[in-house]
Amino acid sequence: MSYLIRTIKFSLQDFYRNIWLSIVTISILVLTLVSINVLVAFHAVTATAITAIQNKVDISVDFKPTVTAAEINTVKTYLLGLPEVADIEYISRDEALARFKERHSANQTILDVVSELSDNPLGASLRVKARNLDSYATILSALDKPEITPLVASRDYYNRQTMISKVSGWTDTGEKIAFVFIIFFILISALIVFNTIRVAIYTHREEIGIEKLVGATNWFVSLPFILESVFYALAACLITIVIVYPLLAFVQPYVAGFFGADSFNLTDYFTARFFMIFLTELVVIMLVNIVSSMVATRKYLKV
């Protein structure tokens, strides 16, 4: 126990004796961790955006007004038999008319025109939801059957697919760029920690020489420096948490504005995954630091 306490004491001495170097090291680690959190937030926002769009995606199959409910039901049964189809909503002619009127309730002219018509001009329709985005093409080709084509007035799908492709493209590019930055920052962090430990060893060369002379084990000589790098990781992680939450609060109104009715709260997202996000980050940065400091001690302590 006293061994451990002394090791921790020696590590903290290193930490304070080179306080400016420690501050620089921690700053770089914080920069790395903040950039990782920016990527996490970016990923959360885009993933939520894609899910929101995906939920709005369906194939709307509008039938001609002359098509009977029985015929539509046959098509529905056929489509439900496809493994790619997740769900189908049937909208009858009356329901379609009611929705049309509701949609244009503010426009009296349109309502007047509709009421003057002797018959309901709208056909029934099916809203088909696929199990995943890739399945829509299969479902669309399934609708090209000669038995179905004459019944269909129109189909609507392609515009949303383009939108999803665009969002996915932006997300992929954004994540790739962020990933490159993170790797870059992690490499810089490893080098900075390596250099900090090297300088700490240089600063303590007198003590190290005496430690070795009086029979301190190699492990005891090198452990304070490895522990010092662990302290850097802990301090950086705590500072990152202190920085990230106000940042999330700052961008939240913009995120909320982007999602509108499908409200998404970034702060809640991070809070719900607090341990998963920050513990993972702590472990990663700690491992980087430990490896880096071990290389430095092996190289400069000759243990």
Place this chain on the structure above:
Amino acid sequence: MIHFKNVHKVYPPDTKAVDGVLLHIKPKEFCSIVGQSGTGKTTLVRLLIAEERLDAGEIVVGGWDITDIKPSEVPFLRRQIGVVFQDFKLLPQKTAYENVAFALEVCGATSKRIEAVVSQVLKIVGLQGKEHRYPKQLSGGEQQRVAIARSLVHRPKILVADEPTGNLDTITSREIADLLLKINEFGTTVLLVTHDKDLVNYVKKRVVTMDGGKVVGDQKSGKYVL
């Protein structure tokens, strides 16, 4: 206690620091190794505490063959061999007490043991009342006493003093010599490496003379002769 068996050490490119040294130092013996600068005395000390690796030969310390000692075993060897140097190697920001305690702290001793041992060794070297002084508040002789006290904390079987009086005047050197003799009387094998003729003649113990990396003289109770 210490066997150097045909030990060779060459520093690149071709400096023969130690050239076929054959030496046996018995337990509880006081042995002075003398010679001019660059004759291989300090290299012999560095080989003994495994700070250097020998190129050929064999070194046995207390029955332990340290010729091919593993790096992980070196600390345990050094706890059996106390070493003091000419430049004392004290930490300036630590008091005499703390400097001595440091040697035990880094080896994992308990606070209770540190307290007991440090007080005891400081008493042996005659530094009672000066425990809380910093090195700069102590004379050269007192600083060397602190270094000797530190070398004794592990109760070593061997004490190696490499030019311990190099920075001291004649009177203080004799005080240090008296202290080394006292430690030897307690049963510790003492190896005094020096080129201080007066000191060797004052001690009147075995004298091994080195020249050109070789042992050129060995007197049971001799004087410094070159």
